Every structure is written in C-alpha cells, then in structure tokens.
Amino acid sequence: MSLVLYEAKDAIGIITINRPEALNALNADVLTALNEVLDQIDQNTIRAIIVTGSGDKSFVAGADIAQMSKLTAAEGEAFGKKGNDVFLKLESFPIPTIAAVNGFALGGGCELSMACDMRICSDNAVFGQPEVGLGITPGFGGTQRLARIAGVGMAKQMVLSARNIKAEEALRIGLVNAVYPQAELMDEAMKLAGAIAKNAPIAVRASKRAINEGLSLPIEEAVVVEEKAFGSCFETHDQIEGMSAFLEKRKEKNFTNS
Ligand code: CO8
Numbered sequence: 001m002s003l004v005l006y007e008a009k010d011a012i013g014i015i016t017i018n019r020p021e022a023l024n025a026l027n028a029d030v031l032t033a034l035n036e037v038l039d040q041i042d043q044n045t046i047r048a049i050i051v052t053g054s055g056d057k058s059f060v061a062g063a064d065i066a067q068m069s070k071l072t073a074a075e076g077e078a079f080g081k082k083g084n085d086v087f088l089k090l091e092s093f094p095i096p097t098i099a100a101v102n103g104f105a106l107g108g109g110c111e112l113s114m115a116c117d118m119r120i121c122s123d124n125a126v127f128g129q130p131e132v133g134l135g136i137t138p139g140f141g142g143t144q145r146l147a148r149i150a151g152v153g154m155a156k157q158m159v160l161s162a163r164n165i166k167a168e169e170a171l172r173i174g175l176v177n178a179v180y181p182q183a184e185l186m187d188e189a190m191k192l193a194g195a196i197a198k199n200a201p202i203a204v205r206a207s208k209r210a211i212n213e214g215l216s217l218p219i220e221e222a223v224v225v226e227e228k229a230f231g232s233c234f235e236t237h238d239q240i241e242g243m244s245a246f247l248e249k250r251k252e253k254n255f256t257n258s
Helices: 028-040 073-091 108-114 142-150 152-161 167-172 182-197 201-215 219-233 237-247
Strands: 004-009 012-017 048-053 058-060 097-101 104-106 118-122 126-128 178-180
Touching: 004 028, 012 028, 012 182, 028 073, 048 058, 048 108, 048 182, 058 097, 058 108, 073 108, 097 108, 097 182, 104 108, 108 126, 108 142, 118 167, 118 182, 126 167, 142 152, 167 178, 178 182, 201 219, 201 237
Parallel strands: 012 048, 048 097, 058 104, 097 118, 104 126, 118 178
Antiparallel strands: 004 012
C-alpha cells in the first residue's frame, strides 16, 4: 500500500497520508511520497486539494520519532530541510489546499496542516508542537508558521510549553477555521473544496499567490503584488466569462483556467 494516497473526485484532489500503524507519522519515505504525489497532480483539471490522514484517530502524529532518534546533527538538519522543502512546495502549490485534520496533528502533523492554506478539523482533533519535550525544536516550519497563523504569544506558549490543545481551543486561537463531528469532516471538506472549485481558477490562484507573497513584505510592496495579480486577471477568458455572466444575469459560468 502506498504511503501517500491520491485520488481525484471531479475537480477535487484528495491526498491521504497513509501509515496508520504509526498514526501516519512522517518518515523520510512518506515525505518523498508526498513530494511525488504533488508532482503528479493535474494542475489543469484539479481546482482544490484536501489533505488528510488515514483512519479516524490521527491526521499525522508527527515526524517519525524512531527514525529521528538516531540522527546526527547534520542528518537532523538534512531531515528538517527535506520536510521544509516538501511543505514549502505544498504551501506555494498553485492550487488551494485544505487540511482536513481528522485526529492527532502533533509536531510534523500540526506543521503539515499549517503548510496548507486552511484547516478544518474533527471534534477529536488534537494539535500541538511537543518537540521541546523530545529535546528538539519544531523542524518542519512550526517555529515560523504557527506564529504567523495564531500570533507570536500563542505560538511561543504552545511551542515552549509543548502543551497540546483540543479542537475547540484550536478554533478559538484561529488555528482552524471550523470544527465538525468526525463523521461529517470529509463531507464538509468536500463542500469547502467545491465552493473554491467553482470560482475562476486563474483568479483563485492569483489571490492565493498574492496573499502568500504579500505576507512577508512591507504593505507598500505588498499592495503592488496585489496590483499585479489584479491586472493579470484582465483580458483572460475567465475574467470576461465571469463578468459577462453577471451582466447577462446568467448563473452558469464556464471557467477554463485561461
Ligand atoms: N513517530 C513514530 N511512531 C509513532 C509516532 C511518531 N511521531 N506517533 C505514534 N507512533 C506509533 C507508536 O509508536 C505506536 O506504534 P507501536 O504500536 O508499534 O508501538 C503507534 O504509532 C500507535 O501509537 P500509540 O500506541 O502511542 O497510540 P496512543 O493512542 O496511545 O497515543 C499519541 C497517541 C498521543 C499521538 C502518541 O502516539 C504520541 O504521543 N505520539 C507522538 C507524538 C509526538 O510527539 N509527535 C511529535 C514528534 S516530533 C516532530 O514531529 C518533529 C517535526 C520536525 C522534525 C524535524 C526533524 C529535524
């Protein structure tokens, strides 16, 4: 069985981390498989991607502690880079990504969810960065993305105390956008993906890119990124189609990503 499954349902791609015997912990092979799956996604037909974990107990329970336990300092840094490279690829992937967090999202699991554009979770989800309790720092983006998503104070509290939080607290601090009963999570993820998928992909992708790029820039430069993104939509088929449909009071729109 593949360590990372991929399935396309119409315009929605579903990536499933599939190592249930280890609560979907990320070893080097899982990271390689995730990287390969991203390379195989058909960017013309897929409009939104859901990332989840196998089973109903765990999204991803972290990087593989058994595999990490014997690493040298140089190997640890290389493993961190391997994870960061894949997660950066996911974060900057042109197609929007939704983490459907269906249980434990600890360490590398919380970090994987944060490399996605948005997170929703099941009511049994548990988030945390327990690394300092293992004698290491978060290494797949946790020291960086958590502060950007939940604020510096909350990120420091979670990372330095290594205290896990439940779904409702994750909602309160803005780490997830919504909490659902476990049985409804995938349906809700599909609904959200469907809502994204029906919009003009050219505009959806340019919006994602502008938000991501602008976050690390001073506002004066960030708005220029927005101006370029905005301008790039004009004269496209999808801009003409979207505005024509409005003016013609037509509900059906034929967006083609062109
Ligand atoms: N790595 C390896 N194996 C794991 C992991 C993990 N992160 N999590 C669970 N497993 C395995 C268990 O060893 C167990 O295997 P076995 O059946 O062979 O003993 C199996 O999964 C089931 O787990 P449990 O029996 O422990 O299940 P419980 O329901 O009792 O507990 C928990 C579930 C609470 C999730 C518990 O498994 C746990 O605490 N797991 C570890 C969570 C954790 O600390 N994660 C963070 C890891 S560190 C990290 O992610 C760093 C990321 C950056 C790396 C940078 C590299 C340089």
